[in-house]
Amino acid sequence: MPRPSTPLLSPDRIRSVALAIIDRDGLDGLSMRKLAAELGVQAASLYGHVKTKDALLNDVASAILASIDVSGFASGDWRAGLIQCARSYREALASHPNIVPFLAYGPAGREESLNRLDVMHGALVDAGWSRREATMIAAGVMYLVFGAALSSFSSGFSADPADYSGRYPHLDRAHLLPGVARELDRDSFELALAAFVRGL
Structure with missing residues (x-):
């Protein structure tokens, strides 16, 4: 099968890239537009996986808290x-x-x-x-x-x-x-x- 023209999105990949942006640029440095660009997709594609930036931050936070x-x-x-x-x-x-x-x-x-x-x-x-x-x-x-x-x-x-x-x-x-x-x-x-x- 041919490879998809856009990278596949998954909750883990979205969280991982979002956290990398936060680690690098701080909380204010994270935007849905920047996240989409780093994932290689359009911002609209993200909203099928994450409704809001706050929801995304809560997902990232939950992943961190899972290690406690x-x-x-x-x-x-x-x-x-x-x-x-x-x-x-x-x-x-x-x-x-x-x-x-x-x-x-x-x-x-x-x-x-x-x-x-x-x-x-x-x-x-x-x-x-x-x-x-x-x-x-x-x-x-x-x-x-x-x-x-x-x-x-x-x-x-x-x-x-x-x-x-x-x-x-x-x-x-x-x-x-x-x-x-x-x-x-x-x-x-x-x-x-x-x-x-x-x-x-």
């Missing part, structure tokens, strides 16, 4: 479950930081997100937490994860020692932080997560 690991709750150890879930959530967001602001508005009816919250909530209630407390704990985990994903404390410092020397005696080594930002941000997240779980 809540299997740790199955052991009955809610602490281990929280830690494993939070780590995998941060890792998923760190891989695609440009979509984090879209995800930060909450589950928004996304099935992947609601399924994982349901597992977390159920495990916490089964462990003896009230429904209100379980909701607050889940929210606390989200605050930690999204706070870590939305900003880098360490890379916000200047690498020039003169910016701190003599003016801030306790920040005399702050200029070194940008060079170890990735490691320090990860360790800071782990410290906050451990303190949160211990506090509970």
Whole structure:
């Protein structure tokens, strides 16, 4: 059979290319016209697969959220479950930081997100937490994860020692932080997560 004159579209291919555009150009850089061009089709062809840009963003978000690991709750150890879930959530967001602001508005009816919250909530209630407390704990985990994903404390410092020397005696080594930002941000997240779980 002859090859089709236009590339075949599939949900996976549309999501993959959309996410690549977001990773490269940011949320505002994604448009249906640009997506169609990168897929090698006319924009009108996309609307047979995706109704709106928001629907597309929710599909992309759901694909990212599918990688979040809540299997740790199955052991009955809610602490281990929280830690494993939070780590995998941060890792998923760190891989695609440009979509984090879209995800930060909450589950928004996304099935992947609601399924994982349901597992977390159920495990916490089964462990003896009230429904209100379980909701607050889940929210606390989200605050930690999204706070870590939305900003880098360490890379916000200047690498020039003169910016701190003599003016801030306790920040005399702050200029070194940008060079170890990735490691320090990860360790800071782990410290906050451990303190949160211990506090509970």
